[in-house]
Amino acid sequence: MSNRHRDAADPEADRYRNTMYVESVDLLKLYSQSSSRLRVAVRIVDKLKRPIDMAEVNLMVRLPSGNLFTVNESTEKDGIAFFELSGLENGKCELGISDVGHPYFKVNSEDLLTQWRSTSM
Numbered sequence: 001m002s003n004r005h006r007d008a009a010d011p012e013a014d015r016y017r018n019t020m021y022v023e024s025v026d027l028l029k030l031y032s033q034s035s036s037r038l039r040v041a042v043r044i045v046d047k048l049k050r051p052i053d054m055a056e057v058n059l060m061v062r063l064p065s066g067n068l069f070t071v072n073e074s075t076e077k078d079g080i081a082f083f084e085l086s087g088l089e090n091g092k093c094e095l096g097i098s099d100v101g102h103p104y105f106k107v108n109s110e111d112l113l114t115q116w117r118s119t120s121m
Contacts, residue, residue: 020044020052020105022097022112023079027119036121038093040083044075044100051079052105059083060098064091070098088121095119 021044028039040059044052055075062068073081096116100107 018046018105019108020046020055020100020102021108022100023049025095025097025117027095027117029119029121035086036088037084037086038088038119038121040085040095042073042075042081042083042097044079044081046105051075051077052102053077053079054102055079055081055105056099056101057081057097058099058101060096061085061088062094062096063089064093065089090121092118092120 023043023045024041026041026043028041030037030039042057042059044055044057046052052075056072057075058070058072059081060068060070071083071085073083075081094116095118097112099112
């Protein structure tokens with residue numbers, strides 16, 4: 001039996017066929033005289049590193065006070081969802097992807113746990 005036929009019948013191989021992953025989380029801090037903003041770019045790809053369009057990305061933000069909030073954005077054709085956050089408290093903020101949704105793909109949930117970032121504002 002060829003590998004192709006074996007893979008087609010293998011439930012483990014099928015499990016990852018429609019899986020999407022958080023490839024990167026990039027942060028850019030912008031400062032002006034009166035305010036600061038944080039831009040976040042989250043890239044979602046499939047197992048072949050192809051961008052996933054129209055994935056709903058939930059970004060969770062933990063402020064220095066401990067307060068949590070979530071913002072949602074959709075990925076574009078390049079697989080990137082852009083977030084712009086302003087009015088954040090001064091101090092250490094933690095950011096993480098709490099969920100990614102798509103009608104045809106499932107997110108690798110283990111991937112979400114490794115995508116936390118900290119930044120000081």
